[in-house]
Amino acid sequence: MFLVVLICLMDTSTVFGQSDQTGQKRVTGTYAITNATVITQPGKWLSATTIVIKDGLITEIGENAAVPVEAKVIPGDSLFVYAGFIDMGGEAGVQKPEEAQKPENFDPSNPPNDVAGITPERTVLDYWDTANGSITEWRKTGFTIAQLLPKGEMLPGKTALVVYGNAESTNILKAATGLFGQFETARGVYPGTTLGLMAKYRELYKNAELKNQHAQMFANNSNGISRPEKNKSLEAFYPVINKQIPVVFEANEELEIRRVLKLKKELGFDLVLMDMEEGSNLAEELLAANASVVLSLKLPDDKAQKADMEDATEESKTAHKRVVEAYEEALSHAGNFEKAGVKFGFSTNQVKKDDALKNLRLMIANGLTEEGALAALTTNPASILGISKYAGTIEEGKSANLVLATDSLFAEDSKINYVMADGYLYEYDISKTKKTEGNTSDVTGEWNYTSETPGGTSTGEIRFTEKSGNLSGEIDVDDPNGGGTLTRPLENISYDGKTLSFTFSIEVQGQKLTVHTKGKVDGDDFNGSISIRDMGDFSLTAKKAPDFKF
Incomplete structure (x- = not known):
């Protein structure tokens, strides 16, 4: 039974649960982005790094940062984390x-x-x-x-x-x-022209300077100085005049x-x-x-x-x-x-x-x-x-404003998967497929897979279809919550003529678990592995079923 034993063995408190896309129903104020590539500031990168966020602040950054028990975990194995824009x-x-x-x-x-x-x-x-x-x-x-x-x-x-x-x-x-x-x-009114506008700016600024001086003199010594009249437009210049x-x-x-x-x-x-x-x-x-x-x-x-x-x-x-x-x-x-x-x-x-x-x-x-x-x-x-004390870089003590992308930010295929703003997490759907460079006919069709896990050997079927150069697909897995088989859509499918990779997700006790699959295609054979956060990699092979035509 595919993945069932693995899922049962896992501590589901550390499995990432899908966030509310609106960010309005925050279950917890504590998050941990684990094992990510973190760009702390332009030109400075950290690999396999964990970021801990609590109540809107970054509290810890490092390879061995302790993940709080109450934290909602975001597996960052394939994510690049940047300071919020x-x-x-x-x-x-x-x-x-x-x-x-x-x-x-x-x-x-x-x-x-x-x-x-x-x-x-x-x-x-x-x-x-x-x-x-x-x-x-x-x-x-x-x-x-x-x-x-x-x-x-x-x-x-x-x-x-x-x-x-x-x-x-x-x-x-x-x-x-x-x-x-x-x-x-x-x-239809003055100043009306660019030259008139420039003259009006000068007039307003100079009058505001005089009015500001008058107001300061009256505040320091009102004896013998007339009370300045209020003028809200000119007074709005005071913070500019006073730098x-x-x-x-x-x-x-x-x-x-x-x-x-x-x-x-x-x-x-x-x-x-x-x-x-x-x-x-x-x-x-x-x-x-x-x-x-x-x-x-x-x-x-x-x-x-x-x-x-x-x-x-x-x-x-x-x-x-x-x-x-x-x-x-x-x-x-x-x-x-x-x-x-x-x-x-x-x-x-x-x-x-x-x-x-x-x-x-x-x-x-x-x-x-x-x-x-x-x-x-x-x-x-x-x-x-003037906000460098709490924004612009990823550092302990700064506000949790972050961007989590699927690749280096400026790479052509990079997509923003999550944004954290003021400590609120927003998850966004990313493209389910990627444009393929290899011949899609190598992959399209039905594949019978075999996976070796600590629970023994499990089997199932993967199906790929193609449209306009894009691959889509689905996989049959046993329902980890008990009873029957589930069909899950494949996401992030990529094939370059040799390497095939994709992900799919499955719900475990109300939480979303992402499974990463990657391997080599050689004719009708696929040899690769599946990886699950905190459980390591496990073998997965598949054989393409013959495409019978009558």
Whole structure:
């Protein structure tokens, strides 16, 4: 009877039980990820390592870390563990405020601040929905912490730092991390143009400086000094003026970047440049200004690059060449910044979820190193945001924000299997099959297997089918919970022409046990082994049944 004896021998308290995919029904606050490859920070790896998490914190890391009895165990034999990603500029769950109503007979050359898109007193948290589905989607991509950007025009409000944890938790790490600005104006009212916008920024900042000085003088010695009038928009600048928070300014193009750098030099505020899509040639200026850099994970569409221009006019070919050059420059943008010594983070603002890691891999293929890419997702944003004490790396005492992938993160076939955010575990379905490189006809059909275990010899049947180059399959096993036979689907099937591997799972006392199988195919013979966490490897051979045709 296949696996039954093994399962009965196992201490099921250490078998991994499938987590709730929503992360909302946490059975325990204690977890152990065992025997995993752990990337503690860019460039530093630990093999066969166990991570113990308790109540949202990493309590122990090491090859011989003791697994608590109450821990839910996640076998990490084939998993790569990374620090949770940090989004330097996201909008997951952020709603746009209602448009301000224009008063009757208002003067468009001197509109109220809210009509002009000037609301620095607002905070993005007032418009953040923790139950929004987009948070779940970005967490699936590996992002566990995000600096949220408010929506609006010129000065829509303050940014905030949150963790993508349980929807019922507070999840707020910092209520105000920056004052957000952008080259976006309200229609039909002043400032209206880029030059007008720049002038308005200067006016607001200078007036806020004067008002701040007045307020401090009144607070220190009110005798003979008039009481300062309240102005919530100008007072919102005080934390920037007092160097408590930076200005987070969205600047996509080189000209916008130069303009913001000029404002910084003139006014003296700390600066985070957000969503940069150009500007790697400005590395010296950025370093001299001590400006923090955030690159957009958005890349241009590659359709133009693939266009057939054989019969096009010379004018069209010239235009197409410029588009292709711009596309290639965009791909090498991050790599150029890295070579210039500029540390940067990434923003998901206006990026499609499914494009994030794909675009990162394109950047790596065009000059960005894997260490540089990982740093931009973890250590760099943690440093920029001032949260390195509890985020960005995997260390004892830090928050349990982790990404568990099936392979090295930037490998083409790597998939994120689990994410832990704020100590809550989320499990995600990964592809049931893998594209095969070998001839699938070698494998498709019925195989009669024999397995040698401590309980003796057991037999059964494995069946493989093929569709569009992908293998799928199922295996018959005896029900470990008693009575009859179970048919279990095969997952993670891989065949390269010689080596065949797959996994399948089986429920034991309500817990999910994963069985790994791997071996060599030689004609109609398969010689391999099965492995089960904490029980070792055991022989499994199979013979392909003849495919009779009449």
